[in-house]
Amino acid sequence: xxxxxxxxxxxLPEKRESAEGAVQVSEDPFADPGMPPHEHRKQDIDERxxxxxxxxVALLFTSSMVATIAFIAAYVAIPVDKYIxxxxxxHISALNFALGLTLGVAxxxxxxxxxxxxxxxMSDVEIAxxxxxxxxxxxxxxxxxxxxxxxxxxxxxxxxxxxxNTLFGALxxxxxxxxxxxxxxxxxxxxxxxxxxxxKGKLLMNQNTMQPLRPEDIIVGSLTxxxxxxxxxxxxxFQTEIAKAALMLVRLQPENIKDKRELEWSHxxxxxxxxxxxxxGCPINLYEQQTHHVLCPCHQSTFDLSDGGRVIFGPxxxxxxxxxxxxxxxxYLEAMxxxxxxxxxxxxxxx
Amino acid sequence: xxxxxxxRRHPLAALVVLLxxxxxxxxxxxxxSPSEAKADDSSAQSLAIEEGxxxxxxxxxxxxxxxxxxxxxxxxxxxxxSAAVDFQVGTGRMPAQQPGAQMPKKKKVYTDAEIEQxxxxxxxxxxxxxxxxxxxxxxxxxxxxxxxxLFRTNCAQCHNFAGKGGALTNGKYAPALDDVSPKHLYxxxxxxxxxxxxxxxxxxxxxxxxxxxxxxxxxxxxxSKTPGGLELGGLGPVSEGLFAxxxxxxxxxxxxxxxAARTAKAKKS
Numbered sequence: 001x002x003x004x005x006x007x008x009x010x011x012l013p014e015k016r017e018s019a020e021g022a023v024q025v026s027e028d029p030f031a032d033p034g035m036p037p038h039e040h041r042k043q044d045i046d047e048r049x050x051x052x053x054x055x056x057v058a059l060l061f062t063s064s065m066v067a068t069i070a071f072i073a074a075y076v077a078i079p080v081d082k083y084i085x086x087x088x089x090x091h092i093s094a095l096n097f098a099l100g101l102t103l104g105v106a107x108x109x110x111x112x113x114x115x116x117x118x119x120x121x122m123s124d125v126e127i128a129x130x131x132x133x134x135x136x137x138x139x140x141x142x143x144x145x146x147x148x149x150x151x152x153x154x155x156x157x158x159x160x161x162x163x164x165n166t167l168f169g170a171l172x173x174x175x176x177x178x179x180x181x182x183x184x185x186x187x188x189x190x191x192x193x194x195x196x197x198x199x200k201g202k203l204l205m206n207q208n209t210m211q212p213l214r215p216e217d218i219i220v221g222s223l224t225x226x227x228x229x230x231x232x233x234x235x236x237x238f239q240t241e242i243a244k245a246a247l248m249l250v251r252l253q254p255e256n257i258k259d260k261r262e263l264e265w266s267h268x269x270x271x272x273x274x275x276x277x278x279x280x281g282c283p284i285n286l287y288e289q290q291t292h293h294v295l296c297p298c299h300q301s302t303f304d305l306s307d308g309g310r311v312i313f314g315p316x317x318x319x320x321x322x323x324x325x326x327x328x329x330x331x332y333l334e335a336m337x338x339x340x341x342x343x344x345x346x347x348x349x350x351x
Numbered sequence: 352x353x354x355x356x357x358x359r360r361h362p363l364a365a366l367v368v369l370l371x372x373x374x375x376x377x378x379x380x381x382x383x384s385p386s387e388a389k390a391d392d393s394s395a396q397s398l399a400i401e402e403g404x405x406x407x408x409x410x411x412x413x414x415x416x417x418x419x420x421x422x423x424x425x426x427x428x429x430x431x432x433s434a435a436v437d438f439q440v441g442t443g444r445m446p447a448q449q450p451g452a453q454m455p456k457k458k459k460v461y462t463d464a465e466i467e468q469x470x471x472x473x474x475x476x477x478x479x480x481x482x483x484x485x486x487x488x489x490x491x492x493x494x495x496x497x498x499x500x501l502f503r504t505n506c507a508q509c510h511n512f513a514g515k516g517g518a519l520t521n522g523k524y525a526p527a528l529d530d531v532s533p534k535h536l537y538x539x540x541x542x543x544x545x546x547x548x549x550x551x552x553x554x555x556x557x558x559x560x561x562x563x564x565x566x567x568x569x570x571x572x573x574x575s576k577t578p579g580g581l582e583l584g585g586l587g588p589v590s591e592g593l594f595a596x597x598x599x600x601x602x603x604x605x606x607x608x609x610x611a612a613r614t615a616k617a618k619k620s
Contacts, residue, residue: 039617040618042617046617089577093578096578208505209554209556217551219551221543221548222551222554223549285509286508286519288519289543289546297517313520
């Protein structure tokens with residue numbers, strides 16, 4: 001580099017062939033400049049450096065072998081329920097920690113060794129491969145076209161019209177079998193989305209204790225999850241049913257209820273609302289007892305439980321459905337019927 | 352009698368008389384003390400209420416009103432019970448530093464004795480949940496699995512499934528439940544502080560509360576075990592995804608740069 005910066009005596013301007021600033025135009029300005037001269041690595045010219053590199057590569061591969069053996073040993077020796085404290089991670093299963101660490105080192109050792117080998121010892125001489133036109137020669141093209149014509153004539157595709165047309169028919173019909181399989185995507189939901197397990201006379205069961213609820217159990221400011229009577233967690237359709245029937249009970253001061261219908265459907269200030277968000281059906285239970293707002297954790301739809309479950313923020317399309325409740329002769333809370341509208345998100349035929 | 356008087360100058364006579372006198376005094380005290388102690392107890396109670404009233408007038412009345420009836424700056428404290436006071440003052444949430452969406456937990460201002468006096472005063476204003484006793488929030492023999500179920504049904508919507516807390520509306524939030532004492536957990540469920548709904552014994556019995564406390568003690572204390580390793584705040588896919596993108600991709604980029612980097616040449620060009 002430095003030798004080019006200070007002009008030598010024979011490169012002084014007056015000794016040069018052309019004047020300073022003149023542009024020399026070569027014959028082909030776009031000619032391939034060719035490869036830059038190859039530079040040797042230390043390992044290419046110094047055998048001791050190459051041996052050092054080889055030892056490094058061997059060390060990486062050996063560490064991989066050691067780690068593999070350690071993996072097997074850890075798997076055999078460390079009990080599953082042993083926990084150790086590792087500083088930034090915390091109390092972690094000793095087995096998981098040892099297996100992860102040793103397997104990681106085993107794989108990394110192979111990869112890093114291979115890369116180091118390629119970078120320092122394998123040849124790094126630059127090679128260029130010339131491109132060739134991909135087009136076939138005219139003779140080959142002519143031969144292919146001729147063969148195709150001969151084959152078409154021999155097959156009798158143009159002449160044997162019966163065979164040809166029935167082939168077309170068969171090919172057109174085959175996809176139908178695939179279409180018929182789609183029938184198994186059913187059965188159609190029917191009116192499933194419009195009904196829940198709630199019905200007239202069903203008791204409101206406390207989901208925590210599975211006991212029927214009394215009005216005096218529910219105090220102002222509390223939140224109680226409830227299930228319809230007869231829905232048990234070990235039933236096979238529990239998840240399907242709870243996804244529609246989940247209910248939350250809160251008690252408001254009756255004078256705080258702004259919506260007339262809500263007040264009518266409540267019992268002594270106890271209101272029962274569906275827990276399923278009317279946007280995309282997330283369970284909503286984030287109840288703020290001072291504001292009477294319920295918040296959906298998925299998209300932040302906010303409903304006002306003191307105003308008929310009205311949407312006050314977020315993407316939900318309609319108010320939270322309310323279940324009409326009353327108290328029966330024995331003093332237990334019961335439903336007056338199913339929800340009056342489909343719970344959860346809107347759907348095509350919801351109306 | 353003569354025998355007794357004959358020995359009245361015995362060297363040990365003074366000791367015998369002293370012992371006899373002590374026994375009589377002690378016996379009399381034992382006979383009369385229970386009623387006295389009872390009187391003492393109720394007077395201690397009324398003394399605590401008196402002291403609590405004084406503390407209340409200084410520290411609380413400006414927002415909650417002179418008689419605990421509440422004002423535009425603070426809710427009424429009639430009927431909140433001693434458990435609510437023990438929670439709010441015991442976790443330092445009260446007295447509030449400044450008005451805001453929510454009162455944060457901070458270093459507590461009052462001593463335990465003062466908190467007890469304040470609780471006694473507030474409890475005297477109206478019936479409410481009282482401070483739980485040790486046996487009520489004792490998690491010995493509690494069902495951790497059932498507690499997890501109950502936690503996910505009743506609490507996880509706001510506090511996150513591992514009790515790591517979460518955001519609510521307008522600057523309010525459900526705090527993380529790390530290192531909250533069993534007593535305060537119990538009181539929070541019982542009384543429903545600030546915007547948290549309450550979970551009274553009628554809907555979430557004492558046994559269920561103990562299960563929930565036991566669950567939190569298992570998954571969310573400084574001795575909680577995490578079999579999978581780094582839990583990244585227990586916040587779920589957001590923090591995990593961010594970690595994978597930043598550190599996983601970062602490590603891959605560094606490796607790629609190493610693979611393709613220019614090797615050291617023998618001669619500096």
